[in-house]
Amino acid sequence: MKKSLVVALIVAGLFAMAGSAFAVTFVTIGSGGVGGTYYPLGGAMAEVLSKADIGVKATSRSTSASRENCRLLAAGRAQIGMTMGSTLYQAYKGLDAFEQDGELPLRILMHMYPAPHHLVTTTKTGITSFEDIRGKKISLGAPGGGDQVLTQMILAAAGIDPDKDINKQQLTQPEGVMALKDGNVDAVFWNFATPGSAVLEVSAVRDVVLVPLPQDLVDKVTAAHPFLFAYRIPKETYPGQTEDVLTVADGNFLAVNADMDEKLGYDLVKTLIEHREEFVKVTQQAAHFVPEEASVGIIPFTAGAAKYFKEQGFEVETK
Template identity: 70%
Template sequence: MRKTKITLMACALVFAIVNSALALDFVTIGSGGVGGTYYPLGGSMAEILNNAKIDVKATSRATSASRENCRLLARDAVQIGMVMGSTLWQAYTGTEAFEKDGKLDLYILMNMYAAPQHIVTTGRTGIKTFEDLRGKRVSVGAPGGGDQVLTNLILAAAGWDPEKDIKREQLTQPEGATALVDGNIDAVFWNFAAPGSAVLEVAAVRDVVLIPIPEDVVKKVCEANPFLFSYTIDKNVYNQAEDCLTVADGNFLVVNGKMKEDLSYRLVKTIVENREAFKKVTTQAEHFNPKEASVGIIRFASGAVKYFKEQGFDTLK
């Protein structure tokens, strides 16, 4: 009788453990490489989801970032991926780097933060407007890098030829910062989240001036490249006299079409409502708010649509 009772208790315990495990949703987050923002953010995200008591067991996986994350999502090898907007657009439309993959079944969970294009000069150059850049020594970014890709799109929208209308240099961000400080170039095009360390480095020894992009150029480049959007760098970010109009690429949390509405709802709600905790990892977490997080370039997961609507925001493209 005693053995039977112990056996029944053991079976009940095993049954409870199995049921508890079955009730959990297992989520792997595809982040990025060690040293980038994505990697520590992925680890922090997993920790917060695990401690939120929302029946989610999360782990973070180091990857080579955007392109790999899109392909891992498509295979359901990860359930959340951190992806730049330009890469997401290619994966969603099955173009350029994803031409052989075809269109991937991807959805936005939330917009994490923007990476605006910075056009930076110093007070001693006398450059104040976009048109003033014509004929000047300008770094468009390193060959093949994201800075240069976006720079070329902007110049094309303005009708400029980078080989004729400016004295083109192709410098990395550290090289560009040094050259700008030393006066060896007049301006640089950089793409990163604001505030950018390269701008702050220059500002430590020179009067930094941000050059706005004309409204018509912003409109043209965004219409031609739907993954880009209009963005204003607040004047207080770099202690400027006025706000600066530019364009931005985005950084998104992305899921695939297999994710259930209830799970995507719990995930986005937990991440957005714990943004203060994420600020310990990156200052960009201040953008983890419903107004900014609901701005996208493709469709949103149904649970995200539901959550943002509850907060008073329609998901925007």
């Protein structure tokens, strides 16, 4: 073999090695609208991932959130998508809004933070247990809104007919705040991450009470709706709350396409969890970015995430 040819082959090999060493994986994060938590969190995640020396160049894309993100992931137009658990479960199973899509090839990268359901009253109403709502004026949440959908699931599991067993109200969150302050309703159902500003606003002028759900009711609701899970709102989350409050929660997840490379999935979830403190500067919900909570699942996890969580002592489903 001629010397010049040998040199050319060596040079070509060096270029190939250099190219592989500096290969970059481009990652688009589907976040949400400008006014919500997803949008700034997506931007912070993109910045952290891009600087993490894991061969990733990430950008965040503003979307209409959960449903759009699930479809973007399935189409390969986003690599990470933020989504509510209820929507993710429907997309994975091809249910409800995703019936025409069919089952989408999605997996969980990590659970970000819970959105527990709140049953809120004041000390003036005398309501201290879930059964006490019978015959009372209760707001289920706004018509068609997520609050009311989840409330209806809970009432159905409890055998409570909202049209017969309670004086049903259908108030938006701001309306519910005013009604509870003024004593025009006895209790309200709300769904949001803690601490919820609506509860804090009421607590500024009234002594609020968070009513727990009975354990058997929680078991029934989560069995009937697998995208929900049992959750305890920690004591002292709200003024005057001296004990943990049992309820059910929807979750907020980072989802990915089912074919995500194992190493990429591992690097992504490891980086996001280990940089938790940087995300807390954007939203206090990032305090939940710990393996114990991040490994909560409602559909299977991607293989790389499963590997990371196993190293942290948590087994998760992958199939």
